Amino acid sequence: MPERSKIPDPSLARLATVYRALLDSQRNGRKSLNSLDLQELTGIAATQIRKDLSHLGEMGKPGVGYDIGDLKRRIAERLNLSRRQKFAIIGAGRLGQALASYPGLVEFSFKLAALFDVDKKKIGKVVNGVAIQPAAEISKNLRRHRVRIAVLTVPASAAQGAAEAAVQGGARWILNFTPAHIAVPAGCVVRNVSFTNEFAVLAHFVEK
Amino acid sequence: MPERSKIPDPSLARLATVYRALLDSQRNGRKSLNSLDLQELTGIAATQIRKDLSHLGEMGKPGVGYDIGDLKRRIAERLNLSRRQKFAIIGAGRLGQALASYPGLVEFSFKLAALFDVDKKKIGKVVNGVAIQPAAEISKNLRRHRVRIAVLTVPASAAQGAAEAAVQGGARWILNFTPAHIAVPAGCVVRNVSFTNEFAVLAHFVEK
Numbered sequence: 001m002p003e004r005s006k007i008p009d010p011s012l013a014r015l016a017t018v019y020r021a022l023l024d025s026q027r028n029g030r031k032s033l034n035s036l037d038l039q040e041l042t043g044i045a046a047t048q049i050r051k052d053l054s055h056l057g058e059m060g061k062p063g064v065g066y067d068i069g070d071l072k073r074r075i076a077e078r079l080n081l082s083r084r085q086k087f088a089i090i091g092a093g094r095l096g097q098a099l100a101s102y103p104g105l106v107e108f109s110f111k112l113a114a115l116f117d118v119d120k121k122k123i124g125k126v127v128n129g130v131a132i133q134p135a136a137e138i139s140k141n142l143r144r145h146r147v148r149i150a151v152l153t154v155p156a157s158a159a160q161g162a163a164e165a166a167v168q169g170g171a172r173w174i175l176n177f178t179p180a181h182i183a184v185p186a187g188c189v190v191r192n193v194s195f196t197n198e199f200a201v202l203a204h205f206v207e208k
Numbered sequence: 209m210p211e212r213s214k215i216p217d218p219s220l221a222r223l224a225t226v227y228r229a230l231l232d233s234q235r236n237g238r239k240s241l242n243s244l245d246l247q248e249l250t251g252i253a254a255t256q257i258r259k260d261l262s263h264l265g266e267m268g269k270p271g272v273g274y275d276i277g278d279l280k281r282r283i284a285e286r287l288n289l290s291r292r293q294k295f296a297i298i299g300a301g302r303l304g305q306a307l308a309s310y311p312g313l314v315e316f317s318f319k320l321a322a323l324f325d326v327d328k329k330k331i332g333k334v335v336n337g338v339a340i341q342p343a344a345e346i347s348k349n350l351r352r353h354r355v356r357i358a359v360l361t362v363p364a365s366a367a368q369g370a371a372e373a374a375v376q377g378g379a380r381w382i383l384n385f386t387p388a389h390i391a392v393p394a395g396c397v398v399r400n401v402s403f404t405n406e407f408a409v410l411a412h413f414v415e416k
Contacts, residue, residue: 009409010218016408017400020387043389043398080411087407094306101302104387104404110411148414149407173410179228179312181251190251191410192225193403196312199295199357200224201217202381202399203288203318206356 011052012079016108017042018049019075023107026068034065076109086113088147088171090162091154092122092132095177099151100127113147118158138162142169149173156180163190219260220287224316225250226257227283231315234276242273284317294321296355296379298370299362300330300340303385307359308335321355326366346370350377357381364388371398 007015021041025033035046035053042049053059056074059066076082089096092115099105100112112128118135125132133141142150150166152159152174159180166174167184174190176182184190215223229249233241243254243261250257261267264282267274284290297304300323307313308320320336326343333340341349350358358374360367360382367388374382375392382398384390392398 007412012409012412013402013405016405017402019408020404021389041389043391043400078412079408080414081408085411085414094302094309098302098306099403102403104402105407108404108408108411110404110407149410173414175406175410181229181249183251189410189413191406192251193401193406194221194225194312195307195310195401196228196316196318197221197224198383198399198401199313199318200227200287200289200316201220202357202383202397203293203316204215204220204286205397206288206293206381 007055007078011055014042014044014048014052015055015075015079017044018052019072019079019081020104020107022068022072022075026072030068032065032067033071037065081109084109084111085149086111086145086147087149087151087175088112088114088116088138088142088145088166089151089153090116090135090138090166091152091158092117092119092125092127093153096151096153097127099153099177100130110149113145114141116141135162135165138165139169142166142171147171149175151175151177152182153177215263215286219263222250222252222256222260223263223283223287225252226260227280227287227289228312228315230276230280230283234280238276240273240275241279245273289317292317292319293357294319294353294355295357295359295383296320296322296324296346296350296353296374297359297361298324298343298346298374299360299366300325300327300333300335301361304359304361305335307361307385308338318357321353322349324349343370343373346373347377350374350379355379357383359383359385360390361385 035049038049039046112130115130115132116135116138117132122132150171152162154162156178159178160182163182172188176192243257246257247254320338323338323340324343324346325340330340358379360370362370364386367386368390371390380396384400
């Protein structure tokens with residue numbers, strides 16, 4: 001589906017932010033919003049929002065704005081948020097456990113399916129309804145539960161091994177929270193999230 | 209300093225990734241690297257790395273590559289990593305505590321100076337050498353310790369209040385890990401990190 005990949009990553013991230021604003025607005029009883037309302041709610045410039053939404057095709061009536069239900073459906077459809085997606089977390093340290101309980105993920109249809117750690121003392125502990133399992137069982141369990149998304153929150157030195165076990169279990173989409181660069185077979189997608197990079201980008205703007 | 213803002217955010221993030229690879233390589237005893245070595249270490253295309261590094265001015269000799277020490281210094285200088293920068297974390301839940309102990313931050317010269325929470329049971333608990341303090345003291349303590357960078361890891365509903373307390377205490381650079389959009393006075397910079405957005409961008413690539 002070559003058309004799908006045409007939306008650049010920053011637009012996808014902004015569409016996800018807009019999606020969250022729509023969920024909140026709908027909860028507050030609103031039915032429609034225009035791009036200036038969305039600017040107010042998200043901090044993203046109205047012109048940018050209109051540009052991002054243009055990736056979804058024609059929508060919105062001049063002077064009337066966007067129907068929230070319709071816009072929600074179209075973003076969810078395009079971002080694959082319209083059906084439940086299972087994910088596994090490898091590494092049940094503080095970050096892994098924080099992600100396991102992160103409330104926003106449920107609203108985006110992501111469902112924690114498994115949680116792994118090498119630490120024997122952690123095995124069996126329940127986080128957000130899911131018991132921590134031994135890392136040795138990653139491949140077997142991902143395959144059994146048909147989990148295709150794996151989140152890496154292990155130490156950097158364990159990242160490549162964890163990724164390989166996940167891929168062996170059928171995972172194809174990996175969210176890498178470690179600072180390590182991981183190599184995966186063709187057909188797999190890795191998205192790196194680096195806290196230090198986020199700090200570094202911010203620090204660039206700090207006055208000398 | 210208008211020249212400083214010319215480097216786009218994605219380049220800054222990639223330069224931070226390159227910086228980490230340089231730290232690792234230096235630890236392993238290497239003295240120089242070329243852009244293909246850096247591609248191997250970071251997963252970023254060599255052509256992209258050369259483009260990002262061009263923001264730092266002339267460097268590297270054809271066929272010889274980059275001197276690691278020199279390149280490290282230049283990136284650190286440009287990203288403001290060459291001097292220690294204090295930061296505070298507001299919200300000492302699992303995510304806040306995970307960030308408080310995140311090992312990579314020290315290597316990037318970021319120093320945890322304070323940690324706050326509203327939960328009385330958490331006050332006084334020591335995380336990474338820093339005792340959790342009551343949220344009521346944010347402004348006073350940030351001012352006393354001259355902390356300019358604040359990290360928000362509170363629930364979304366508490367984000368705006370936490371940001372205002374931080375700004376009142378002199379913070380100007382805010383890393384917002386909550387899904388809430390926060391409004392700050394002119395002169396402040398907010399960088400939003402959204403886990404749900406990271407999942408959503410990844411999910412876009414998941415096969416139907």
